[in-house]
Amino acid sequence: MRNFVVSFVIIFLGFTLAIVYHNNNKNNMVKAFAITLSLLKPTDDKSVILINSTIISDFFKKYPDLKKYKSDVSALYKNRNYKSIWYDRKGVIEFASLLYSKANLLNEEGIESNLAYKDKIDGIFGKKSTDKLSPTDTELQLSSLYIFYSKKVFQGIDTKKIRETGWFLPRKNLSYKNLLDSLLINPQLLSKNEKQLFGQYYKLREALKKYRLIEKNGDWNPITTDLLPKEYKLGDSSKTIGQIRQRLAVIGDLKQNSKSNLYDKELMAGVLNYKKRNSMKMDYSINSMLIQRMNTPIEKHIKAIIVNMERCRWIAPEMTKADEYIIINVPSFKLIFKRNSKKELDSDVFVGETMNETVIISSNVTQIVFSPYWNVPNSIIENELIPAISREKNYLEAHNMEWKNGKIRQKPGKKNALGLVKFIFPNADGIYLHDTPSKSLFQSEYRAYSHGCINMSKAKELALLLLKDNPDWPIERIDNAMKGEKETVCILKKKIPIHIVYFTAWANDSGEISFYNDVYERDSRLAELLISDDSK
Incomplete structure (x- = not known):
């Protein structure tokens, strides 16, 4: 069609010039040239490259290692009426260069992967290349680069592989078209886009940068132990104490390293902060268990950050935008209830043992049952x-x-395995969140004891919060219902979202990162899946 238009314009130009020449009018000749050039000028800056389904199909035959992106690239152009994305009248658009730069920094996103035919992409931006691409090949190479980058950074591994890791939370939806539209309007969203990625992702990305710098600087020195004593207390002095002080200063639990070998109050505060953020038993002692934990190789911490960044890619950012919600992180043995973005309750929990793993799901709490029966x-x-x-x-x-x-x-009764209250959220595995008579178990750091249900230390407090604004359930009625005499069911007027997640690394708002025991040994499996996915 375009060739036909050009031919028509040439004939028209010749015909016009003949008339102008015959009339010998210079002004008319200038006008004729202007009319002709206006016909040759593209009317749409984004339509300068010819794209259609046949050209796309031929491209992926020419570059078979990109074939896995064909359907997404084709859909992208179909949605845009086959207009070019990466060209305007001046050439390749500036956003393409930014995308190329970000794709070369995937390591910062915890991703070790390169796009096939990377040398071709390099050639587009003036790097060494064996041959120069045609505009059409350039256009489709850049579209493949966009899909590649978006899949890696904004989506993560496919759903089937996710389920292999025991993760059954709903997968977020990613529209490549809508994402591209937003990026073209605001290219800075390539660096941070909390509408596409769970906010925790960016906190972990900063932690990854920090821990890689520690590794690069050689500041993760092993902590050696004296033969005696086995436990250090306030006032003790040892070379080991000095090494612990150095480590706590490096990771931020101490503001500075005084290089003292004395266990003083300053170090004690750092030890307590370390134990608190890593869900350890809160005491002042420095024992072999603490030193063993602190001697975790930094490579293992870096791997934990990377695999948990991947988990963040699966989560819809809206998950934590609800007015009220409950979130339970299995490895940290913690439950948090938030209302209007404010934490109103945190509670210790214990979860399923390794033979009866607690499932990783989302649901809604629909009922509270006081003084429940336990149907074994x-x-x-x-x-x-x-x-x-x-x-x-x-x-x-x-x-x-x-x-x-x-x-x-x-x-029902005080010795009932479900305690005096349980919270029902529909799920295929038949698990509950509930109270427990075994309160002493919460004193242990490791709390994977149940048959799959989640036992919480502050069950009554959660019930009070969920029924806070319900006039039918004043505190007196709740107290009476929890005497253990008769099962009483309360159907909630408003369903409360509950999310059971699995994060072995988690960063708070101030940037402090916590590392938790991989109770179900899932990190290594996920790391293997990431490697196999990147090798394809």
Whole structure:
């Protein structure tokens, strides 16, 4: 079509010039040239490169290692009526250069990967290249680069692989078209885009920069231990104390390193801060367990940051935008309830043991059950209760249990396994959030003891907060319902989102990063998936 227009314009020009020459009028000749040039001038700055489905198909045949991006690239152009994206009348647009620069800095995003035919991309921007690309190939190479970058940074590995890691939270949706539109309007969103990425991602990215710098500077020195004593207390002096002081200064738990080998109050504050942010038992002692934890290789911390950045890519940023929500991080053994972006409760929890892992899901709390029955799962009846009953005839009576419709249930009471209140959120695994009579277990640093449900230390406090504005449930009624005498169900007027997540590294608003035990050993598996994904 374009060739036809050009031919027509040439014929028209010849015809016009003949008339002008015949009339011998210079002014008319100038006007004729102006009319002709206006016909040749593109009417749309973004349509200077010819693109259609056939050209796209031929491109991916020519560059087969980019074929996995074909459907997304094709959809991109179809949505834009096959107008070029990366060219205007001046040439390749400036945003393409910014995208190229960011793609060369993927390491800062915790990604080790290169686009196929990178030498071709380099050639577009004046780097060494064996041959010069045609404008069409340049256009489609840049579109492939955009899809590659967006997948790596804004989306992460595919859903099937995510589920292999035991993560069943809803996957966020990513529109390449909408993302591109926003980036073309505001290119700075390439550096930080909290509408596309969970805010925690950028905090972890800063932590990654910090820990890589520590590694580069050689400041992660091993902490050696004296033979005696086994535990250091306030006032003790040792070379080990000085090494711990140096480490705490490097990672930010101390503002400065006095280089003293004395365990003083300044160091004590740093030790407590380290223990608090890493969910350790809060005491002043420096023992072998603390030193072992602090001697975690920095490479392992860096890997933890990278895999948790990947987890952030899967989460819709809107997840934590609700007016009220509950979030439970399994590795930290912590529950947080937020209302209007303000933390109103944090509670210790214990979660499923390794043979009964707590599932990573999102749901909504719909009911609160006070003084609940515990309907014992069949697996526990078969594996634990039947053998116990065979050894002890009065076992059920002794544990306040009874048979009901061929099942065993535990009656309401203070010794009920669910405690005095449980929170129901629909899920396929039949797990609950609930109180527990086993309060002593919260004193342990490691708290993966349950059959999959989540036991919390401050269950009553959560119930009070969720029913705070419900006039039908004053404190007196809640207290009465929690006496353990009769099961009472409260259906919430407003569903409360609950998210059970798995983060082994987490940075707070001030940039402090916490590292938690990988209780279900999922980090290494995710790291392997990232490597295999990048190798393709």
